[in-house]
Amino acid sequence: MDRHDPLSFTGQVGLVTGAAGGLGLAYSRLLARRGAQVVMHDVGAGVDGRGGDPRRIAGVVADLAAQGLAVHPAHGLIDTRTHCRSLVADVLQRFGRLDFIIHNAGWVEYQPIDALEEDRFDAMMAIAAKAPLWLAQAAWTSMQDARYGRIVLTTSDRALYPQYVQKGLAAYAAAKLAAVGIVNVLAAEGAPHGIVVNAVSPVAKTRMWGVEGEPDELHPDAVAAGVAFLVSAACVDGGWVLRASNGQFHATRSVEAEGVTYPRDLRAVQAASVEEVAAQWARVAQAAVELR
Secondary structure, rough: OOOOOOOOOOOOOOEEOOOOHHHHHHHHHHHHHHOOOOEEEEOOOOOOOOOOOOOHHHHHHHHHOOOOEEEEEOOOOOOOHHHHHHHHHHHHHHHHHOOEOOOOOOOOOOOOHHHHOHHHHHHHHHHHHHHHHHHHHHHHHHHHHHOOOEEEEEEEEEEEOHHHHOOOOHHHHHHHHHHHHHHHHHHHHHHHOOOEEEEEEEEOOOHHHHHHHHOOOOOOOHHHHHHHHHOOOOOOOOOOOOEEEEOEEEEEEOOOOOOOEEOOEEEOOOOOOHHHHOOHHHHHHHHHHHHH
């Protein structure tokens, strides 16, 4: 790693999941161009998260390698703790280090609440929430020993903001908000060890939008610079959600209002009964808006 240039990835090794197309491909390509050895992982699943085809990531990696980029394919399952540990162990055995992880793998699946199937909910949670946790756990000791590590999880504006919610995405939204909670905790646990953990909430036209090939707008490459920063040595603050879309970036996180002494004084509307809560609901809701 070039300690003199915090935006250089020379000598670093990274893992990017969901890397065969769209955002994951854009992240991997940019980081490899900036000097990283990138393990590009993708099971080759369909847009519904089912199935797998190792030829998909193999072909993408071959194309990038032909351009002189140091990229390497991986296609094993990451739907369990054991699978995630195996993937990280393979990376560490091969390269002797793992400097950053970007968990991008996932899909969008619409099931309205009256048709939501438990196995589909569990599959969504396994990839969007559990997998990044188990990948981080598997890499944690190595990163602690190195006193350095960068981890990025993926969330979504569809979960973060009620005005962007779409019907049928209960499982998706649950998993994406779980990712934010994981980031908050891992950022606190990692800070004493030089491990910085953040999330990205990206918008780009990819296979998940039904777009194959290069989109007409909202390009994945317009998100990649922000994610590359998050996994660079220049990024030293954890616990953020980086909203990234159309070449624009905005970092956000929930912050308590000034003057609050949690949990006894929320600096909020007083109410001693159900009737008082009901009578003052307009003030209660307005206070929530003002304290954000």
